[in-house]
Structures are given as structure tokens and as C-alpha cells.
Amino acid sequence: AQSVTQLDSQVPVFEEAPVELRCNYSSSVSVYLFWYVQYPNQGLQLLLKYLSGSTLVESINGFEAEFNKSQTSFHLRKPSVHISDTAEYFCAVSSSGATNKLIFGTGTLLAVQP
Amino acid sequence: DTAVSQTPKYLVTQMGNDKSIKCEQNLGHDTMYWYKQDSKKFLKIMFSYNNKELIINETVPNRFSPKSPDKAHLNLHINSLELGDSAVYFCASSHSGLAREQFFGPGTRLTVL
Numbered sequence: 001a002q003s004v005t006q007l008d009s010q011v012p013v014f015e016e017a018p019v020e021l022r023c024n025y026s027s028s029v030s031v032y033l034f035w036y037v038q039y040p041n042q043g044l045q046l047l048l049k050y051l052s053g054s055t056l057v058e059s060i061n062g063f064e065a066e067f068n069k070s071q072t073s074f075h076l077r078k079p080s081v082h083i084s085d086t087a088e089y090f091c092a093v094s095s096s097g098a099t100n101k102l103i104f105g106t107g108t109l110l111a112v113q114p
Numbered sequence: 115d116t117a118v119s120q121t122p123k124y125l126v127t128q129m130g131n132d133k134s135i136k137c138e139q140n141l142g143h144d145t146m147y148w149y150k151q152d153s154k155k156f157l158k159i160m161f162s163y164n165n166k167e168l169i170i171n172e173t174v175p176n177r178f179s180p181k182s183p184d185k186a187h188l189n190l191h192i193n194s195l196e197l198g199d200s201a202v203y204f205c206a207s208s209h210s211g212l213a214r215e216q217f218f219g220p221g222t223r224l225t226v227l
Contacts, residue, residue, distance in 0.1 A: 032213035043118070043204055043218030044157075051213050088155060099170050100145060100214050104157040 023091030137205030
């Protein structure tokens, strides 16, 4: 069975500071990894994903995540956050099985303060 | 606008009632999903349909019945509503295949009194 752990339920950070949101997964098969973002009162949007190849993946708004197979991690980082980055961030995993089923972590609230 | 839409946005009802939530996507996707997000923001898949065929059915009570009249629509009917059904329900869609991006609707907040 697959699972995703996001140890931090909330990460407060000041504007323009760097941030890392942690994600660890467990799976007995090859996985695909995702970060989704949920802004207040909205649905989820894909931020970035790792399928194969380069272990460092980037989003268009400055976030990046690195796939680390030995540590079974996919931490999300941004060198300088903005107030507008305040949102709930969900790490998710899907397997190489027959369906596109996503298993989500419990989410991390990134709270950017001025 | 191209998107995943859900109706209604809010649904308040009494225990024991039957209600439906509708979902439509105009993205040309052939796979649709229902997720439940509880009060702690935990998000869990309930069902998935591909080309109107059920492909994922998690351990969801029989009171929940999805219906897909065509590829663009996936409705969720809930019988005999219980307090524990209170949650935000998200519809999503994607192209079929592995690791495809899922596009989510705005959610339906269901409150059972």
C-alpha cells in the first residue's frame, strides 16, 4: 500500500524568506509524485510533478521539488515566498498501476506573514 | 470558460435526506473522479470513471452512488445522509493514462444537520 506523510500541518514564514515543505512517501512499486496547491475556497491545482528523468522539477511560479529515492522524499522549496503563496499544499503519489489514482498527504498550510 | 464545474456550491440538509451533486467538465477529458475532503482537509478519492465505466471504487458506503451519463458528466447521489457525510466534495477530471494532471472543480460544501 502507498502512503504520503506531510509532517508539518502548518508552516509560518515571513515574506521573502525561503521555505521548505516536507513530503515523504512509502510504496513498494515505482511511483509518480505531485504537489498540488489549494488556495482558500478553491479546488486544487497542480503545482509540479515528477515522473522520471531529472530529479529536480520546477514550477512556473518559483517552486521546486527534488525527488530523493533513497530518502523516499519529495520536498517542496521556494527561495523567497510572497504573501500570495499563502495556501494549503498537498503532496500526492500515484503508482504505475492501471489507474490514475492519487493518494494525498494531509496537507501543509503555508502561512506567509508580512 | 473551460473548466470543471460543480453544482451546488453549498448544500445544507437534514439527516436522512437524499441529495445529488452534479459535475461537468468541458476539457475533453475521458476520466472523472470524486474526492471527499474532511474537516481536517484530508483528501481521499471515492470513485473514478473512465469513458462512463467505473474504474476506482474505494471503500465508500453503498449510500453513495456515482452516475456518469456521458464522458463529460459525473454526478454523485447520496442516500440517507448522515452527520459524518458533512465534508467538501471535489470533482476532478483528466485524460486517461498514468500520472495525468487532474483538474479540480471548486468543491461542494455539504453540511448535514
